[in-house]
Amino acid sequence: MYLFLIRLSDMSEFRKAFAKAKNIAIITGAGVSAESGVPTFRGEHEKWRKWHSQVHLNKEAMSDYNILPSELHSLNLSTWIYPPPSLPQDLASPEAFSRNPSRVWEFYHYRRELVLDKKPSAVHLAIAECEARLKKQGRSVVVITQCQDDLHRQAGSKHVLKIHGSLLETRCMSCGQVTVNKQSPICAALKSKGAPGANVSDAQIPVDKLPRCEERDCRGLLRPNVVFFGETLDSHILTNVEKEMELCDLCLVVGTSSIVYPAAMFGPRVAARGVPVAEFNMNTTPKTEYFMYHFQGPCGTTLPPALAPHESEEL
Ligand SMILES: [Zn+2]
Numbered sequence: 175m176y177l178f179l180i181r182l183s184d185m186s187e188f189r190k191a192f193a194k195a196k197n198i199a200i201i202t203g204a205g206v207s208a209e210s211g212v213p214t215f216r217g218e219h220e221k222w223r224k225w226h227s228q229v230h231l232n233k234e235a236m237s238d239y240n241i242l243p244s245e246l247h248s249l250n251l252s253t254w255i256y257p258p259p260s261l262p263q264d265l266a267s268p269e270a271f272s273r274n275p276s277r278v279w280e281f282y283h284y285r286r287e288l289v290l291d292k293k294p295s296a297v298h299l300a301i302a303e304c305e306a307r308l309k310k311q312g313r314s315v316v317v318i319t320q321c322q323d324d325l326h327r328q329a330g331s332k333h334v335l336k337i338h339g340s341l342l343e344t345r346c347m348s349c350g351q352v353t354v355n356k357q358s359p360i361c362a363a364l365k366s367k368g369a370p371g372a373n374v375s376d377a378q379i380p381v382d383k384l385p386r387c388e389e390r391d392c393r394g395l396l397r398p399n400v401v402f403f404g405e406t407l408d409s410h411i412l413t414n415v416e417k418e419m420e421l422c423d424l425c426l427v428v429g430t431s432s433i434v435y436p437a438a439m440f441g442p443r444v445a446a447r448g449v450p451v452a453e454f455n456m457n458t459t460p461k462t463e464y465f466m467y468h469f470q471g472p473c474g475t476t477l478p479p480a481l482a483p484h485e486s487e488e489l
Pocket of ligand 1: 348387393
């Protein structure tokens, strides 16, 4: 037992695995964005006005997701729905958007404005620097992120799979066009709207004043290009995630509470192949027991030294 505990937090053991790895997959979550000051919408900050911004996972909903380690390998991730759509959701669901697009746009406008002025943190920079350095050695780093901001790319990461979409992209409800959009505000009618206070009332913006498609002759209503609760994840992206999970010979799970599926299963699935997986998080998670390494604390402190140049690297 004593040896096991030592192993959990032995950075020099992790560094040996890091030095040998050719293909590294780094799974990131809200804790990484939090290093840049982006709110996680968890705990006391979970509400926007009077609505929950997260789905509450009750026991019933979770029981569908109790996967045995022996089953991990045969899961078809592309059919999974994110996360269990068993509870009503007033802000981030397709139903909420069709019922009240003005309110949903106010919520996303608020979130866009929160990320637009943020800068990449030490974690984002360490990951991007590691990718660039290892590329010169013929090794690869891929970021598989649940974060909906653009901070990994801003830091310089090239190979990023955004499984939950992007706050800074729009998708047209009519023609399907996806467009990067970093305008602030995204449209005139949303200027100064979206305040989160419990007593703020809906702006009730007419639908023709909400963000509209700029493709010629379209003018369709735009929605944020994020995965709403109850929607399936992009199958093209998930196919790429599956490939990376098969390919990687080292996996890092950084700043995620590992409760939102299917992302919560990525690390355990890699571990089931016998590949070393290291978790970097403030706390242990329901998935910690699956992993070879666990480094506890703010990932801004624990991750940069883990990814720093190894003495065996030819720089
Ligand atoms: Zn359109």
